[in-house]
Amino acid sequence: MWNDPPNILMAAPPYLISCDPRKIQVFLLDNCMLCQNIHLADCSSVATNVSSTNPLLQASALSRRATVLVASRKTIHMFTLSSIPELVDDVLASNNLQLALDILMSASKSDNPVGAGIPVNRLGYVESRVQFLFARLQFDVSTAEPCFKTARKHLESATRLPVDLVCLLFANSELFNGIQDARDFSSHLEELRLEVDERMHVGSELNELVPQDLIDLNIDELARLQGTQLSLALFHVFLPLVYAHRSLLLKLKLSCQGNVEFIVDDLLAVMDTVLLKGFVLWDSGRAKIPSDVETRSLIARLTEQKLVFLRSENWCDVNECEKLLLLYPEMWEELLWLYYGKSMHEKALDWLRSLTNQGTQEPEIYRRKTIEYLTILGKPYEEMVLRYSKWILESFSKPKEALSIFTDAEAPIDEPVVLKHLEEHDQRMMAVGGKPFLSILYLEHMIHQGKSEDSLLHNKLVMLYIEYILNLQKTAGDTEIISQARSSLLQFLKSSRFYSALDLSHRLHATKLYGEYCVVLSRLHRHKEALEVVIKQVGDSFKEALAYCQSLYDPNDAHTKDLYLLLLEVLMQNTMIEQAMELVETHFKELDPLKTLMMLPADTSVQTLQPYLETVLRHRYSQHRGSQVVKNLVRKEHVSVMDTHATLQRKYSVVTRTTICANPLCHKNFQGDSAIARLPNGSIVHYACLQNMII
Numbered sequence: 091m092w093n094d095p096p097n098i099l100m101a102a103p104p105y106l107i108s109c110d111p112r113k114i115q116v117f118l119l120d121n122c123m124l125c126q127n128i129h130l131a132d133c134s135s136v137a138t139n140v141s142s143t144n145p146l147l148q149a150s151a152l153s154r155r156a157t158v159l160v161a162s163r164k165t166i167h168m169f170t171l172s173s174i175p176e177l178v179d180d181v182l183a184s185n186n187l188q189l190a191l192d193i194l195m196s197a198s199k200s201d202n203p204v205g206a207g208i209p210v211n212r213l214g215y216v217e218s219r220v221q222f223l224f225a226r227l228q229f230d231v232s233t234a235e236p237c238f239k240t241a242r243k244h245l246e247s248a249t250r251l252p253v254d255l256v257c258l259l260f261a262n263s264e265l266f267n268g269i270q271d272a273r274d275f276s277s278h279l280e281e282l283r284l285e286v287d288e289r290m291h292v293g294s295e296l297n298e299l300v301p302q303d304l305i306d307l308n309i310d311e312l313a314r315l316q317g318t319q320l321s322l323a324l325f326h327v328f329l330p331l332v333y334a335h336r337s338l339l340l341k342l343k344l345s346c347q348g349n350v351e352f353i354v355d356d357l358l359a360v361m362d363t364v365l366l367k368g369f370v371l372w373d374s375g376r377a378k379i380p381s382d383v384e385t386r387s388l389i390a391r392l393t394e395q396k397l398v399f400l401r402s403e404n405w406c407d408v409n410e411c412e413k414l415l416l417l418y419p420e421m422w423e424e425l426l427w428l429y430y431g432k433s434m435h436e437k438a439l440d441w442l443r444s445l446t447n448q449g450t451q452e453p454e455i456y457r458r459k460t461i462e463y464l465t466i467l468g469k470p471y472e473e474m475v476l477r478y479s480k481w482i483l484e485s486f487s488k489p490k491e492a493l494s495i496f497t498d499a500e501a502p503i504d505e506p507v508v509l510k511h512l513e514e515h516d517q518r519m520m521a522v523g524g525k526p527f528l529s530i531l532y533l534e535h536m537i538h539q540g541k542s543e544d545s546l547l548h549n550k551l552v553m554l555y556i557e558y559i560l561n562l563q564k565t566a567g568d569t570e571i572i573s574q575a576r577s578s579l580l581q582f583l584k585s586s587r588f589y590s591a592l593d594l595s596h597r598l599h600a601t602k603l604y605g606e607y608c609v610v611l612s613r614l615h616r617h618k619e620a621l622e623v624v625i626k627q628v629g630d631s632f633k634e635a636l637a638y639c640q641s642l643y644d645p646n647d648a649h650t651k652d653l654y655l656l657l658l659e660v661l662m663q664n665t666m667i668e669q670a671m672e673l674v675e676t677h678f679k680e681l682d683p684l685k686t687l688m689m690l691p692a693d694t695s696v697q698t699l700q701p702y703l704e705t706v707l708r709h710r711y712s713q714h715r716g717s718q719v720v721k722n723l724v725r726k727e728h729v730s731v732m733d734t735h736a737t738l739q740r741k742y743s744v745v746t747r748t749t750i751c752a753n754p755l756c757h758k759n760f761q762g763d764s765a766i767a768r769l770p771n772g773s774i775v776h777y778a779c780l781q782n783m784i785i
């Protein structure tokens with residue numbers, strides 16, 4: 091600390107005073123930071139009225155200034171000790187901000203800050219003030235990014251600095267309409283804040299320490315911020331700090347009520363409007379912000395905050411913000427969400443629609459956004475959603491995506507209402523063949539996604555399909571589309587188990603959709619009718635009819651075990667003898683021979699029947715042989731079982747010379763006179779062995 095040891099060293103809290111032959115030095119006692127050099131030669135002794143146990147307080151109690159007396163060769167000098175704030179003021183006067191800040195930091199870190207002669211919060215106030223001056227300085231020299239980062243660092247370390255000061259740093263930018271506007275803004279905020287505080291009685295924590303002299307600082311001299319510069323400054327300083335302050339206001343709004351809430355709303359209105367302006371100005375110049383990893387994540391966070399801000403309740407002045415946003419056509423989405431946040435849904439939707447003609451983007455983008463918007467609105471805005479969905483349904487090229495208005499909504503509109511709406515749409519669009527029925531797509535989605543088992547819905551879907559296909563056929567629509575639609579319908583008829591086949595059979599009866607009609611008839615077990623339809627109406631009908639029988643035949647099912655006979659009957663009725671013979675020859679196994687022969691016409695020659703009879707007889711004979719073998723085997727097994735049964739039932743046992751004792755430890759023959767015992771299972775043991783076995 092010293093080149094040569096000092097002659098005299100004395101503590102006068104919060105200072106330490108040292109004298110060497112040429113000068114006096116004043117340090118902070120706590121950390122020996124040098125505060126002042128006083129050139130005064132040949133000091134020989136020092137005295138003070140500051141007690142080291144009871145610092146400046148004692149001196150002030152005696153209504154005296156804390157003083158230090160220094161004697162040099164001919165003179166006694168009297169020095170008055172400044173309090174830390176006074177010292178800082180002096181340092182500030184010489185524009186040495188860093189030193190002022192260092193002194194304050196040291197003092198606030200000290201164990202005994204009161205030793206500095208002032209209350210802690212007063213020290214905090216002074217510190218905030220210096221931090222702000224520092225930030226302000228960055229805005230003077232501002233031309234580069236690091237300046238703004240430094241400024242934010244200082245503003246963040248300043249405790250309870252009013253947010254208007256942050257705003258005032260932007261007085262000379264597009265954020266305000268000139269310096270006077272910025273001043274008005276600041277004083278308006280201050281008035282509101284004071285009013286909140288007055289009404290809250292207990293203090294709102296908004297009562298910031300407003301250093302009036304700082305507001306009076308000559309902000310006219312602030313550097314003019316524009317373009318990328320402004321964007322950077324907003325990004326690093328304005329947006330994070332103002333957004334944080336807004337969160338504080340929101341919290342306050344939740345905790346207060348009545349007439350206070352009123353004013354908090356006013357405060358929020360002022361803050362939100364300027365915040366939105368900040369977001370917009372930042373956005374418009376942000377493309378040029380150099381991006382590193384840290385910046386990118388900050389940008390992402392701010393963008394997220396912006397969207398949350400717009401989409402949730404906010405207190406912006408709509409007219410003012412709308413006017414501003416309209417200046418930047420690329421910010422159409424921001425304006426949209428502003429309308430949303432303000433519940434101005436009709437305006438938002440009208441505007442989106444007008445953008446499809448006048449916007450700078452592809453019309454599809456606006457349509458897609460409309461879909462998203464309507465999806466969010468959902469059931470609470472049912473009438474509006476239905477009304478505005480019309481033009482989307484008519485103009486959007488991807489019908490499934492358009493339907494997400496109804497299918498993806500968090501609060502979906504009731505199915506019957508949507509269905510009716512879509513059916514009306516389909517009716518209108520009927521003239522344009524080939525356009526899929528949206529009601530079909532919607533129902534398919536509801537049935538598949540919702541796993542609906544409502545037979546009304548299933549029936550409705552089939553009816554809509556029928557109507558759609560008939561309409562296509564009537565208007566001679568694309569055959570590929572027709573066959574696609576038919577195969578979807580067939581697929582559904584086969585897979586769904588919930589439609590009422592009876593109702594549908596009436597509808598299908600009147601159409602030429604034979605394949606579909608057959609499926610429904612078979613569902614009703616009206617197989618003969620189904621086969622008749624196939625034989626009469628479908629091309630290559632015999633093959634189709636066979637396929638029908640093959641797919642459904644089950645010998646154990648009462649409904650389908652006679653399917654082939656039914657087919658034979660239908661073939662005979664239609665005098666398709668050739669096919670009938672083919673059937674009996676190839677499917678003799680599934681046909682009862684007697685019933686078959688009865689059904690064939692009486693004048694059929696034996697020669698015609700010969701191949702059939704041969705196959706049937708051969709088949710029957712081999713069946714008979716097979717049965718006989720089985721029968722014999724069964725009989726043999728029966729005898730053996732009876733034998734075992736008789737043995738077990740016998741009440742006596744035969745002992746011969748070869749009979750041996752059943753005791754596994756003995757296994758000896760029986761002598762003529764040995765006593766024997768018979769076990770319940772019929773085996774014989776020596777009586778002695780029995781005794782041993784029991785033990």
Ligand SMILES: [Zn+2]
Nearest residue numbers: 751756776779
């Ligand atoms: Zn034995």
